[in-house]
Structure formats: structure tokens, C-alpha cells
Amino acid sequence: MEEYKVKGLTCANCTRELQEEINRLPSGETATLNYNSGKLRIANTVDMEKVTKILSSDGAYIETDQFEQDHQHEHTHHHSKVNWLTILSISTIFYFAAFFAENWLNEYVAIALFLAATVLSGYQTFIKGLKNLVKLKFNIETLMTIALIGALSIGEWKEGALVAILFGLNEYLEGLGMEKARRSVESLLKVAPKEATILENGEEHLVPIKSLKVNQIVLVRAGEKVPSDGVIIEGNSSVNESAITGESLPIEKSVNEPVFGGSINNEGLLKVKLTKAYNDSSLAKILHLVEEAQETKTPTELFINKFAKYYTPLIMVISAMVMIIPPLLFNGSWGDWFYQGLAVLIVGCPCALVLSSPIAIVSGITKNARNGILIKGGVFLEQLGKITTIAFDKTGTLTKGEPHVEELIAYDPAFLQIAASIEKSSSHPIAKAIINEARNIPLIELDEITAYSGTGIVAKGNGTTYYLGNEKQIQHLALPDNVQIDLQRLKDAGMTVVLLANESTVLGMMGIADKIREESAAIIKKLHGLGISKTVMLTGDHEKTAEKVAKKIGLSTYFAGLLPEEKVKKISELSQKGKVAMIGDGINDAPALATADLGIAMGKGTDSAIETSDIVLMQDHLGRLPSAIKTAKKVNSIIKINITLALGLKLIALLLTIPGLLTLWIAILSDMGATILVTLISLTVLYEKKTNDKLQA
Known part of the structure; x- marks a missing residue:
């Protein structure tokens, strides 16, 4: 399959019809x-x-050097916005000049000016419409031409000219709105650099990033x-790293630390060893996903497109009935009802209806991408706005996934110093938590350190043997009542308990826990405020x-001790x-992410996060989640409002035919x-006031 960028697509309904024509070409059935x-x-x-x-x-063209050179004459006039606006402006001048001529000069001069305005602003539509009539293809151009x-033919020069001018302006504004949404995406895609400076054998070379x-x-x-x-x-x-994560604050980086493609070096010179070719980089995947996301259709869009196919023929039938039935059955004037029928034809334009969804969806996807939230398609954006329950993994999502010493009980003043000295060479997460707790304490040297799987460590120093670990490690001791009470209290609080003892007594204990993210409680509160019921x-x-984590951050409920397959079962139960x-993190929770109506992965650009889920939070926190849900809800609301407006205004126009009040200019204005x-309503998604979404508890 080949891929081309097409310019000049001003109408969603017309684009659908162009695709259908291309699909009828030999080998073109798979073209989109x-x-x-x-x-x-296209294949x-x-x-071509x-x-x-x-x-x-339809005035569209392929944007490549070859095609622009070969077919420049076909589209230069069509797609210069300045030229099209100039044509509309001149047509409008002719229209108002005709009013002056009608009152002060000559009726025929006025008619000539009305005709000039009609031809100038409507000739493209007229030509397309005549071609469609020959093919018996009934779309908006056909309707407008008729x-x-x-x-x-009935001497309505003024209204004919006004209809042509307003229709031209309508087409212009429609294309302008979608182009604005497209440009917002294109500006996002420009974050990728085009060239890079590589260092080979001490020499610098400028090369394209794709190489x-x-x-x-x-x-x-x-x-x-x-x-x-x-x-x-x-x-x-x-x-x-805002291009990747949406976070505006810079992050300090030094030797051996990772950097993402597309991030900006603020000062100094960095030498970076590439771990991925550009096409495999986080940035390339993000940009690819954003582009793909625009092209998926939501159930609402699919329904509207299907409805639009039948809407125009239905309007033509209604128009014919308006022209014929009142004069035949109710002695109405043929001229008056013919005019009413023409106005009904104009109401048959489905463009506003077809446009009710795509601009809002593209705007929503783009806005979220700017904030470091990748939504893989309009269907997932729509789903996000309908979510009623959110299930969270705990470790690394609601908590930091970094054990820390939450409570320390020392029965001997040297307790922490000895414990940290024993753990100083270990890379175990709990050891790191203990060492971090003792970061300001000088450590001592121990003679012999032996690790025992499942229990802990035995160490010797200054003629004393020390036992560090869980309860099994100190089975040689009878624990005093106060030690037993402290031990049980830490266990009841959900902490992992690490004890230190010598041959005769317990020196102290620590309660180790995974640190809850500072923003988690505030995020959960805000999610409940956005209508997430559970x-x-x-x-x-x-x-x-x-229980401790759930209570502290305000979750509705929790389920503990779950294996991956049990998480899937719980998701299925909640989905009912x-x-x-x-x-989740997109790795351990892959089955649950796939089972849920919507899988949302955290992971600052990790491959597994991007590939597993429907939505990716590129930050390492949930701070942007409420904003994403708020945007999704706004997009869904806007689409409903748009559909109501598009159909409502047309319904009002059609109802005006009952008392015979519908005119051509009312029809086109509707x-x-x-x-x-x-x-305009759809574009408000892009211009929503920016807020700091990284909440603090």
C-alpha cells in the first residue's frame, strides 16, 4: 500500500464519495x-x-512534488484560500451592487450583476452538479445545481445569487474548520528533528534522523x-521532555541517564549513545499513533455516515412531494410550491451533520497528545468519556513502587547504623530503603555477611553476631511482650517488618511499605467529582x-491477593x-488491560505500555488522567450538541414549508x-483553558 497526503478535502461527505469512486477503480477496492x-x-x-x-x-489534489508539478494547473485556483476568499468577496460586492442598480439604474443591469455573482461564486458547484446529474449521482452539488x-428559471435572481454566495462561504468555512484541527495535529508532529549530528572517528557528520x-x-x-x-x-x-510526557518543567539529566527522542537539551553539550533507531523510538511511535488515531471512526461517526447516505435521497423525495402534492390535492400555486420544493432541496445538504463529529474528535486527540496522553483512536476517546468505573493496579500506579521505611522502632541506639551497615552492599529494594533511611549515619565495617533465602542475613562484627530479616530469622529468641505488640501493630498496618537482633536481644524493627504517590488521593477525589462512580x-x-492504601487515598473498594487471571475475572465482573x-503498567497487567472496556497504561514511553493499551499516560503519575477524562466528556457532549444543532436547524427549516414560509436563503442559512x-463549538476543545493537572495530595 502507498500513502499520500491529500489537500483540498473540504467536506467529509464529499470525501466519502471520492473514496467510493476510487474503490471502483481496478485494484482500488482497498483504498481509503x-x-x-x-x-x-492505496495499492x-x-x-494514479x-x-x-x-x-x-472535487478540487482535491495529492501533495507530492511530482503531482504538484504535473497537475498544478488543476488545483492552483481551487486551493488558494486567498483566491477563494477573493472570489466570495467580489461576488458579494456584485450582489450589493445589483441592489443599487435595481433601485437607481436598470433592472437588466441588476439581473446581470446577480447572475455575475451567482456564476462567480457557484460555477464550480454548478459544473460538479451537472456532471453528477449525468451520472445520476445525487449529492450536495447536485442538489445545489438543481x-x-x-x-x-422562475426569475429568483436575488435568492439564486445569495444561495450561491452563502453556499460558497459555507464550503470555505467548513474546510477552514477541519484545516485548523489538522494544523493542530501537524504542529504536534513537527516536534521531531529532521537531522542529527553523529560523531564518528572524532568527526562530526550531519545526517537525516531516519538513517x-x-x-x-x-x-x-x-x-x-x-x-x-x-x-x-x-x-x-x-x-x-514535554513532547513525550506533556510535563513542562525540565528534568536534570547526567551520565548514564536515559533521554527521549524529541526532548530538548536546555544547556550544555550532551553526548548520547542511541539505544533505538529513530523509527523504533518513543517519539516515532507517539507520532505514528497520533496520526493513526485520527483515522479511526467512532460508532457515532459510522452511524452518521450511514445516515447521510440515505438522508439526501430522502430529502429529494420530500422536495418532489412538496412541489407536487399541494398543487394537485390542495389547489396550491405551482410556482409557490415549486419554489418551496427548491428550498427543501437545499436543506438536503448533510455536511453539517457529517462534520458534527470529526473536528471535535481530532481536537480532543490532539489536546490530549499535547499533554502526554496518547489516545489510539476516536473510538477510545469516546469510550473514555463514558467510563463509570476505573480499576487500578497498586504498585507503580497508586504507589511509587519504591519501598521506604514508614516506621522505625529502635530498642538500641545503634540499631539503624548496624542494619544499614549489613545492607550496604545489597541491591534488594528493601535494602535500598534501609540504606536511604540511614543516609546521614556513618556506617561500620562487618567481618562476615551471609544471606539466607526467605529469611534474611546473618552478619558478624566486633565479636557479635547479628540477625537481620523477618521473624524466621530470630526464632532463637523469645520475644518480650512489648516487642510482640510492636511487631503485630506493624503487621496489622500492612507493613513488611524487618527486625534486627543479636544473640540475646532484639535491637529494633522497621515497617517497610510502598510509598503512596503524593497526588493519588487528590486524583481519586477529582475522578469521583467527574462522575466516576467507582x-x-x-x-x-x-x-x-x-486496605491501608485504599483507605488512605479514598478508593471505593479494593481486592487483594489477586493473581493476573483473577484480576481478569474481577474486570469481567465489574464490566457487567x-x-x-x-x-496498570502495561507489562504485568496486560491481560486485565486487554479485558477492560478501556486499557490505560502508565509508563513514560515504554514499548510495552504503548503496545498493550488503548490509552497511554506518558508520565510516571496519574496527574493528567482527570484532564483526559474531562476532555473526553467534553468531546462527547459537543458531538451530541452538534448533531442536535445540525438536525434541529434543518427540521425547523423543513417545518417552515407547512405554512409556506421556507425560502431559499433561509434554507441555505440553516x-x-x-x-x-x-x-466553532468543536474547536473550543483545543482552546480550553490550560490548568496544572498534576495534583498534590
Whole structure:
């Protein structure tokens, strides 16, 4: 399959019709033309000259050097916005000049000016409509052509001209709105640098980023973008990762720390060893997902597109009935009802209805991508706005996944010093927590350290044997009542208990716990405020730990001691009561993420997170989640409002035929008004006031 960028697609309904024509070409049945992204995907065996001809029939063209040179004459006039706006402006001047001529000069001069305004602003529509009539293809251009011919044939010069001008303006505004949404995506895609400076044999070479390979060394100067994922091997600097994570604050980076492609080096010179070729980098995957997301259709869009196919023919039938039935059965005037029927034809334009969804969806996907939230398609954005239950993994999601000493009980002043000295060479997470707790205490040297699996460590120093670990490690001692009470209290609080004893007595104990994220409680509170009725924690941890975390951050409920397959079962049970989203790290929770109505992964650009889920939070926290849900709900509300407006204004226009009050200009204004309102309302998603979504508890 080949992929082309198509410019000049001004109408979602027209784009669908163009695709259908291309599908009828030999080998063209699999071709797709997407209005949201402006992309054509087509088999390389299809005759592209014929494709170009089909596109040019609606004023669209393929944006490549070759096609622009070969077919420049076909689209230069069509797609210069300045030219099109100029045409509409001149047509409007002619229209008002005709009013002056009608009152002060000559009726025929006025008619000539009305005709000039009609031809100037409507000739493209007229030509397309005539071609469609020959093919018996009934779309908006066909309807407008019939309406214009009918209006002029009965001497409605003024209204014919006004209809042509307003329809032209409507088409212009419709294309402008979608182009604005597309540009917001394109500006997002420009974060990728085009070239990189590689270092080979001590010499610098400027190369395209697509040629970069793993293990190459690249130089990134102050103000430049990191070309692909890698590790710093020389230099230190603050790096802006907003293109990846949506976080605006820079992060300090030094040797051996990872950097993402697309992040900006704020100061100094960095030497980066690439760990991924550009096409495999986090940035490339993000940009690919954002582009793909525009092209998926939601159930609402699919329904609207299907409805639009039948809407226009239905309107034509209604128009014919309006023209014929009143004069035949109720002695109405043929001229008056013919005019009413022409107006009904104009109401048959489905453009505002078809436009009610795509601009809002593209805007919502783009806004979330700017905030470091990747939504893999409009269908998932729509789902996010309907979620009623969110299930969370505990470790690394609601907690930091980093054990820390939550409570320390020392029966001997040297307790912490000895415990940290025993653990100083260990890389175990609990050992790191103990060492971190004793970071300001000088450590001592021990003669002999032996680790025992499942119990702990035995160490010797200064003629004394020390036992560090769980209860099994100190079975040689009878624990005093006060020690037993402290031990049970820490266990009841859901902590992992580490004890230190010598041969005769317990020196102290520590309660180790996974640190709850500072923002978790505030996030859960805000989610409840957004209409999420149930927040659930699913964890493999034991009951006491789960209870403590759930209570502290305000979750609705929790389920502890779950294996991966048991998490899947719980998700299935929750799904029977409403729409469920599952949030995890994208690795251990893959089955649950796949089972939920919506899988949301955290993971700052990890491959597994991007590949497993429907939505990816590129940060290492949940701070942006409420914003994403708020945007999704807003998009869903806007689509409902848009559909109501598009159909409501047309219904009002059709009802005006009953008392015979519908006019051509009211009909076109009903469609134009709907289009303008739908476009402007949809674009408000992009311009929503920015807030700091990383909440603090």
C-alpha cells in the first residue's frame, strides 16, 4: 500500500464519495481516503492518473512534488484560500451592487450583476452538479445545481445569487474548520528533528534522523532536540521532555541517564549513545499513533455516515412531494410550491451533520497528545468519556513502587547504623530503603555477611553476631511482650517488618511499605467529582496493605491477593455493571488491560505500555488522567450538541414549508448556520483553558 497526503478535502461527505469512486477503480477496492487526516492509502497497482482525476473533480489534489508539478494547473485556483476568499468577496460586492442598480439604474443591469455573482461564486458547484446529474449521482452539488437552475428559471435572481454566495462561504468555512484541527495535529508532529549530528572517528557528520542506528553517538547542543532514544555518556543538562510526557518543567539529566527522542537539551553539550533507531523510538511511535488515531471512526461517526447516505435521497423525495402534492390535492400555486420544493432541496445538504463529529474528535486527540496522553483512536476517546468505573493496579500506579521505611522502632541506639551497615552492599529494594533511611549515619565495617533465602542475613562484627530479616530469622529468641505488640501493630498496618537482633536481644524493627504517590488521593477525589462512580484497586499484595492504601487515598473498594487471571475475572465482573477502564503498567497487567472496556497504561514511553493499551499516560503519575477524562466528556457532549444543532436547524427549516414560509436563503442559512456553529463549538476543545493537572495530595 502507498500513502499520500491529500489537500483540498473540504467536506467529509464529499470525501466519502471520492473514496467510493476510487474503490471502483481496478485494484482500488482497498483504498481509503480519510477526511480527518487528509491521507489516501492505496495499492500501488492502481492507476494514479485516474485517482488524480477523481480527486480534482472535487478540487482535491495529492501533495507530492511530482503531482504538484504535473497537475498544478488543476488545483492552483481551487486551493488558494486567498483566491477563494477573493472570489466570495467580489461576488458579494456584485450582489450589493445589483441592489443599487435595481433601485437607481436598470433592472437588466441588476439581473446581470446577480447572475455575475451567482456564476462567480457557484460555477464550480454548478459544473460538479451537472456532471453528477449525468451520472445520476445525487449529492450536495447536485442538489445545489438543481436549486440554482430552478431559482433562475422562475426569475429568483436575488435568492439564486445569495444561495450561491452563502453556499460558497459555507464550503470555505467548513474546510477552514477541519484545516485548523489538522494544523493542530501537524504542529504536534513537527516536534521531531529532521537531522542529527553523529560523531564518528572524532568527526562530526550531519545526517537525516531516519538513517540513525543503534549504538551511534550523537551530539546534542544547547537548544537542539535529542534525535532518538538513548543514554547520556558525557555531559549533564536540564532536558525538556514535554513532547513525550506533556510535563513542562525540565528534568536534570547526567551520565548514564536515559533521554527521549524529541526532548530538548536546555544547556550544555550532551553526548548520547542511541539505544533505538529513530523509527523504533518513543517519539516515532507517539507520532505514528497520533496520526493513526485520527483515522479511526467512532460508532457515532459510522452511524452518521450511514445516515447521510440515505438522508439526501430522502430529502429529494420530500422536495418532489412538496412541489407536487399541494398543487394537485390542495389547489396550491405551482410556482409557490415549486419554489418551496427548491428550498427543501437545499436543506438536503448533510455536511453539517457529517462534520458534527470529526473536528471535535481530532481536537480532543490532539489536546490530549499535547499533554502526554496518547489516545489510539476516536473510538477510545469516546469510550473514555463514558467510563463509570476505573480499576487500578497498586504498585507503580497508586504507589511509587519504591519501598521506604514508614516506621522505625529502635530498642538500641545503634540499631539503624548496624542494619544499614549489613545492607550496604545489597541491591534488594528493601535494602535500598534501609540504606536511604540511614543516609546521614556513618556506617561500620562487618567481618562476615551471609544471606539466607526467605529469611534474611546473618552478619558478624566486633565479636557479635547479628540477625537481620523477618521473624524466621530470630526464632532463637523469645520475644518480650512489648516487642510482640510492636511487631503485630506493624503487621496489622500492612507493613513488611524487618527486625534486627543479636544473640540475646532484639535491637529494633522497621515497617517497610510502598510509598503512596503524593497526588493519588487528590486524583481519586477529582475522578469521583467527574462522575466516576467507582474506583477499585486490584492488587496481588496482601489484605492489610491493600486496605491501608485504599483507605488512605479514598478508593471505593479494593481486592487483594489477586493473581493476573483473577484480576481478569474481577474486570469481567465489574464490566457487567458499567463501562470499566483498567490502569496498570502495561507489562504485568496486560491481560486485565486487554479485558477492560478501556486499557490505560502508565509508563513514560515504554514499548510495552504503548503496545498493550488503548490509552497511554506518558508520565510516571496519574496527574493528567482527570484532564483526559474531562476532555473526553467534553468531546462527547459537543458531538451530541452538534448533531442536535445540525438536525434541529434543518427540521425547523423543513417545518417552515407547512405554512409556506421556507425560502431559499433561509434554507441555505440553516445549513450554513449549523456548519459554522458545529465548527466553532468543536474547536473550543483545543482552546480550553490550560490548568496544572498534576495534583498534590
